[in-house]
Amino acid sequence: MKKIVLASASPRRRELLSQVGVTFEVMPADGEERITSTEPSKVVEELSYQKAMFTAKALEKQNGHVPEGFAVIGADTIVSYEGRILGKPSGKEDAVQMLRMLQGNTHQVYTGVTILAEENGSWKSLTFFECTDVIFYPATDEEITAYVESGDPMDKAGSYGIQGAWGAYVKGIRGDYNNVVGLPVARLIYETKKNGINLKG
């Protein structure tokens, strides 16, 4: 593809995409997201599609048509625990409650990814999700409060960042680590290659 556009304001997603050698521009999605499902895999797929589409439509508007050789990438990450979907916390109290629930237990992190690639003047879409199990050691209320006070949970699904101080409580994972941080880059490269979309040139 001629130009790759990442429809995300997340610094982690930028880092991960750069890490695998993709050159891209950032144009965060701007629009209201709507969920029609309660199934975690469907929720992240839907939201990733909506994010990619918001940015794709903005590019279309800028150019007057679907720009040739462009591909747009959107992603969404949520935590799922015993049938409950956890997004970003609404405040400190919410963050404490989420971490109290997750400590000492195993939960799932779902990331949905959508790639919209220009083909014959329209957007061809490719969507998938990746799921990783994350196992936490127990944490005390004091430990949880101290972590929440640091502010680190506030912009993260499930109220923690595996890549930060909360790493002290991560016993293990099953699956892709990068998926937990917000973008399953190996799967992204694999799926795009399989579908004839070249993100690297």
Ligand SMILES: Cc1cn([C@H]2C[C@H](O)[C@@H](COP(=O)(O)OP(=O)(O)OP(=O)(O)O)O2)c(=O)[nH]c1=O
């Ligand atoms: C579970 C977990 C989530 N996260 C982050 C990844 C996502 O950025 C965030 C979930 O929010 P998202 O709504 O998926 O993404 P975002 O608002 O940060 O960015 P954008 O919509 O513009 O792409 O939580 C971590 O950084 N570490 C973790 O361990």
